[in-house]
Amino acid sequence: xxxxxxxxxxxxxxxxxxxxxxxxxxxxxxxxxxxxxxxxxxxxxxxxxxxxxxxxxxxxxxxxxxxxxxxxxxxxxxxxxxxxxxxxxxxxxxxxxxxxxxxxxxxxxxxxxxxxxxxxxxxxxxxxxxxxxxxxxxxxxxxxxxxxxxxxxxxxxxxxxxxxxxxxxxxxxxxxxxxxxxxxxxxxxxxxxxxxxxxxxxxxxxxxxxxxxxxxxxxxxxxxxxxxxxxxxxxxxxxx
Numbered sequence: 734x735x736x737x738x739x740x741x742x743x744x745x746x747x748x749x750x751x752x753x754x755x756x757x758x759x760x761x762x763x764x765x766x767x768x769x770x771x772x773x774x775x776x777x778x779x780x781x782x783x784x785x786x787x788x789x790x791x792x793x794x795x796x797x798x799x800x801x802x803x804x805x806x807x808x809x810x811x812x813x814x815x816x817x818x819x820x821x822x823x824x825x826x827x828x829x830x831x832x833x834x835x836x837x838x839x840x841x842x843x844x845x846x847x848x849x850x851x852x853x854x855x856x857x858x859x860x861x862x863x864x865x866x867x868x869x870x871x872x873x874x875x876x877x878x879x880x881x882x883x884x885x886x887x888x889x890x891x892x893x894x895x896x897x898x899x900x901x902x903x904x905x906x907x908x909x910x911x912x913x914x915x916x917x918x919x920x921x922x923x924x925x926x927x928x929x930x931x932x933x934x935x936x937x938x939x940x941x942x943x944x945x946x947x948x949x950x951x952x953x954x955x956x957x958x959x960x961x962x963x964x965x966x967x968x969x970x971x972x973x
Contacts (some may be wrong), residue, residue, distance in 0.1 A: 890927035
């Protein structure tokens with residue numbers, strides 16, 4: 734009798750696990766379908782095939798700016814930090830020339846000790862992963878200046894650091910609003926962009942990284958609008 738009971742419990746457990754796996758796959762298929770439909774409505778292209786660290790990818794264009802953005806769930810990490818990234822190669826700079834990040838993070842990164850630690854960590858990470866991600870931030874912080882532009886609420890939350898020869902006067906009200914005011918997720922939680930957004934401009938292009946961004950399509954749409962607006966403004970200044 735006891736053997737029969739054990740077998741019954743084991744079968745129920747196996748059946749429960751199988752049901753959870755099937756349910757998870759169904760949810761993923763539904764989410765994939767919804768992203769595909771929304772992307773088509775906006776004239777974007779959507780690729781659901783996992784490629785490297787990208788779980789799925791969007792690409793599109795607007796105002797002469799071609800871009801791609803992708804989601805990295807970081808599922809292989811023991812302490813996962815999912816992130817969304819947007820990138821365009823239409824606007825470039827010879828070296829790292831622009832960093833937009835939250836004020837608290839800037840104060841932490843730009844200190845002398847922090848810059849030394851950042852160099853060591855970046856070097857180790859590149860050696861271990863073979864990543865070609867540039868590790869030029871500490872040098873940039875030594876020579877960059879911070880723009881005293883924008884409304885007080887924006888300056889309280891964000892720092893805009895630029896190379897000395899980079900043009901000024903492009904950070905208008907609309908760009909500040911796009912950086913600050915993100916849509917709420919479906920759960921109603923505000924996205925704290927000043928704690929999670931980083932914008933960089935390098936030789937390989939303009940990039941925006943949004944840490945821990947919910948996968949709601951409203952936020953993807955906002956990320957694309959922010960990227961296009963920044964690229965268009967910076968491109969006009971560069972004469973592109």
